[in-house]
Amino acid sequence: MRKAKSRLVLAALLTMCAAPLTALAHECPPGFPDEPAISKHMEQLDIASGALSFDAIGDHGKALFVARFNVCDGQGRPATTSGGDKRAVDEPAKLRTSAPDSDACAGCHAQPRAGGAGDFVANVFVLAQTLDPTTFSVAPELSDERNTLGMNGSGPIEMLAREMTVDLQSQVAGLPDGNHTLTTKGVAFDVMISDGQVVASRGVNTDLIIRPFHQAGVVISLREFTDNAFNHHHGIQAEERFDLNPAKGFDADYDEDGVHRELTVGDVTAVTVWQAPLGVPRRVISKDNDERQMARRGERVFDDVGCTSCHKPELLLESRLLVEPNPFNPPPRVATRTSVRNTPTI
Ligand code: HEC
Numbered sequence: 001m002r003k004a005k006s007r008l009v010l011a012a013l014l015t016m017c018a019a020p021l022t023a024l025a026h027e028c029p030p031g032f033p034d035e036p037a038i039s040k041h042m043e044q045l046d047i048a049s050g051a052l053s054f055d056a057i058g059d060h061g062k063a064l065f066v067a068r069f070n071v072c073d074g075q076g077r078p079a080t081t082s083g084g085d086k087r088a089v090d091e092p093a094k095l096r097t098s099a100p101d102s103d104a105c106a107g108c109h110a111q112p113r114a115g116g117a118g119d120f121v122a123n124v125f126v127l128a129q130t131l132d133p134t135t136f137s138v139a140p141e142l143s144d145e146r147n148t149l150g151m152n153g154s155g156p157i158e159m160l161a162r163e164m165t166v167d168l169q170s171q172v173a174g175l176p177d178g179n180h181t182l183t184t185k186g187v188a189f190d191v192m193i194s195d196g197q198v199v200a201s202r203g204v205n206t207d208l209i210i211r212p213f214h215q216a217g218v219v220i221s222l223r224e225f226t227d228n229a230f231n232h233h234h235g236i237q238a239e240e241r242f243d244l245n246p247a248k249g250f251d252a253d254y255d256e257d258g259v260h261r262e263l264t265v266g267d268v269t270a271v272t273v274w275q276a277p278l279g280v281p282r283r284v285i286s287k288d289n290d291e292r293q294m295a296r297r298g299e300r301v302f303d304d305v306g307c308t309s310c311h312k313p314e315l316l317l318e319s320r321l322l323v324e325p326n327p328f329n330p331p332p333r334v335a336t337r338t339s340v341r342n343t344p345t346i
């Protein structure tokens, strides 16, 4: 398959100007014989003000991706489930299948290098967390074992989805009520419109936002995935996802492990913009003439039998710019519920 232009230019969204270069650092519990894997965190203000170079942001993103977190960083989540809800009962929070399951993102995403794919042993039991905190079985009816994929090409994938979303949403404006087929980048989606609103759809949710991540296509952006993965795999909470409590500002400790601001907004920006431009996988053209001919024949057969009706040979980006964050990201979850773990039982 031919690939769309692979180089992606990164741009951080400059929303704020004041730039206090005050780096947050966590401390270990008194007497704990270790130190945090991440010695300094990054503030979004310092990214947005332009005080930090892209290289510095990317280096910090990689450091977060390969860091082997420990309790000093806030690893573990006594009060949250893998899905990010408050844990209702006081049961052991550490279980390999429903996660936390590893110390580092790169513990799984490691082949051929950090950000890449994973060994069989790094398979994830997706949905096992629906039985969180105690999972008794990894039978297919209860969970879905998946191999770790590489993030190579994930930035262009996110931008393709964004361009398709903008296109689909703009097509709906002014359409009469009834059934319509909307096409973007050669992919068709059926929608039903009533009173100017999309009330039913096929292939995309009624909000017409393309969600390119997860096997089932349910996550909008690398940033959203990253926030979920840090909580799920490591028990590290992104403040933008968990601690944005109007009553407490950015100072909540949603998972109640005693570590505040485990992952700053700037940290998430850094680890996202590090993942986005990882090289796009390319087709290797054989030097051998016979092999090249066989591949060409295979390409024709692939098309003739209809594989390309779903596996599009190419999806072209209009722009090579990746602007972070994705405007279609879900709003942060506001942590208003208090934990019921310590509620006295009657
Ligand atoms: C225990 C292994 C494991 C760990 C640890 C892990 N991942 Fe993953 N990751 C996976 C698997 C498996 C998938 C595929 C999930 C699916 O398709 O449902 C995945 C998918 C992803 C994707 C989606 C990529 C795409 O193109 O669809 C992103 C982004 C991602 N991981 C980021 C992270 C980050 C960031 C961390 C660390 C906070 C992390 N992962 C830690 C196993 C892991």
Ligand code: HEC
Residues within 6 Å of the ligand: 215, 302, 305, 306, 307, 308, 309, 310, 311
């Ligand atoms: C109706 C749409 C559709 C058609 C037609 C289709 N596929 Fe797929 N294919 C998919 C989807 C969706 C996936 C991803 C499934 C998943 O991740 O669970 C997939 C996955 C694959 C994969 C695994 C890719 C990977 O990276 O793991 C291969 C190989 C594949 N298809 C080959 C083919 C071939 C060959 C044909 C034609 C004979 C074909 N497909 C026709 C939808 C389709």
